[in-house]
Every structure is written in C-alpha cells, then in structure tokens.
Amino acid sequence: MTAAPTPVIVNPTLLRAQRARTGVRVRIVVTLAVIGLVVVAAVVVPMLYGYDPVAANLIDRLKPPGSTLMDGSTAFLGTDPIGRDLVPDMMAGARVSLVVGAATLAISGVIGVLLGILAGHFGGWIDTVLMRLADIQLAFPSILLAILMAAVLGQGVGNVIIVLSISNWVVFARVARSQVLALKNLEYVEAARTLGAGNWHLMFRTLLPGCVAPILVVTTTQFGQVVLAESSLSFLGVGVPLGVPSLGSTIHDGLQYLSAQGWWISTFPGVLLLVVVLAFGILGDALRDRFDPRLRSA
Secondary structure, three states: OOOOOOOOOOOOHHHHHHHHHHHHHHHHHOOOOOOOOHHHHHHHHHHHHOOOOOOOHHHOOOOOOOEEOOOOOOOOOOOOOOOOOOOHHHHHHHHHHHHHHHHHHHHHHHHHHHHHHHHHHHHHHHHHHHHHHHHHOOOHHHHHHHHHHHHHOOOOOHHHHHHHHHHHHHHHHHHHHHHHHHHHOOOHHHHHHHHOOOOOHHHHHHHHHHHHHHHHHHHHHHHHHHHHHHHHHHHHHOOOOOOOOHHHHHHHHHHHOOOOOOOHHHHEEEEEEEHHHHHHHHHHHHHHHOOHHHHHOO
C-alpha cells in the first residue's frame, strides 16, 4: 500500500516576501540598464557626431525628424533653430546634466553627512545650531533659493554646482543625523566606547558604516532631483552659459516652435529628462526596499 504524499505547506508571508524581492531585483536591473545606456550615449554620441555646440547651419534649421541634411546625414530627431542635429545636442546636454548631478551630490553629500554625524554624535549646542540652520534653509523653497543664488553668482557650470550643493546638503545631514541617533546607543557602539575608542573612531569607523545604506538611497533619489533642478535653472537662463549644451536650454529654445513647425525641439529633450529623473527615482525606491530590514529578515 502506497503512503499518501505529504502536503506542501506554503507560507503566504514568505511567498509575498519572495515576490517582493524578485520585483526589487527587476527594478534595480532595469533602471541600472536605462541609466547606463543614457550615460554611455551621453559620452559616445557627441564624439561620434563631432558635435560643436556653437556651430550653426541655417539651411538645415527646423528640419523634422528623419530629414536628410546638406552633408547627407540623417537627422533622426530633427534639427534645432540654428540647424544642429538634435541627437548629439541632447546627448551633450545630458552629459552636462549628469556631470553637474554627480559633482553636486559628491560635494553636498560629503558636507551633509559630515555635519549630520557631528550633530548626531555630539548633540548639545552643536546639534541645535546645525539643525536650526537646516530648518531655516528648509523654510525656503529649494528651487527659489537656487534661482536666487544663481542670479547672484551668475551663469557657469561651476556656479550651478555650488548653488545646488548649498541647496541639497540639508537632506544628507538630516538622514545621517537620524541614523546616528538610532545607532549611537546600540551594543556594538557602546562596546567600542568602553574599549576606549575616541570620537573620530566612533564617528567614522563605527557609526558611518551603519549610515551607508540610507545615504545611498538618498543619493540615488536626489540625483534625479538635481538633474531636474539644473535643467530648470538652465531653462530659466540662470544655469549654464550660452555655448554650453543643456537639456533645459534646449527645451527653452524650442518653446516658441511648439505650436508651429518645431514641436520636436522641446519634446525629445523633455522625454529624455523625464526618463532620467524617473529612472533614478525608481532606482532609489528599489534600493530602499532592498535595504528594508523587514524584507531582508523575511
């Protein structure tokens, strides 16, 4: 007589957690692929086209997508008001935006994390002063503050990086401070303090590694916001100077042609900007889920 097979018991909570982890992996892989493709295109495409940001060819101006230009090449996305092919112009603008985003987050991240760790570790008047400065800055809309500082400093890629770094250090400082406050009384930190570890060792060898995951999530999320802010400043004419490509300035150049014969000039750079911002936003959301301790424990 054959014994009855043992029924398989499926844990619904474990099954949901497994599906969630699979979804997180898919989102991370897809968004990293999109971001990598944009980065490679931003570096390679302008070189392949021999892009010159100040070159003009009025004969080929406002050619629709798919048109053949005077030199026999095809403008797959059309040309802008001065006859430049929109593909290398977009990719060169994306390269500037990505460089500004990376430099801004490197500067604001270092400053913000350092101040946040100092405030969380020492507390007292240091914490009060730094957090009140953060609260004062947060009282102003970040884009208005960036426009004001950009108008004072003037146009320039370096000035845009400085302006956006000043506008974004608060986010990193608050995240680092909250994480330090959550970690500073745990057993392994108390053990290091008992064994004679100094403030430097406690802050940067004991507490900082525990802040890496949330800081990485914030960095990824803020990258898209910084790219959008840089494009907004360039769109308003207080960002990068004339002669430097930018997605924001390209979108601005095509505004007067939206309802006429040049709808593509603003549309395609706007779509590229949307893709970049969404990709970094989704990646940040996926990384947050990836480092979620509840999902990891499940």
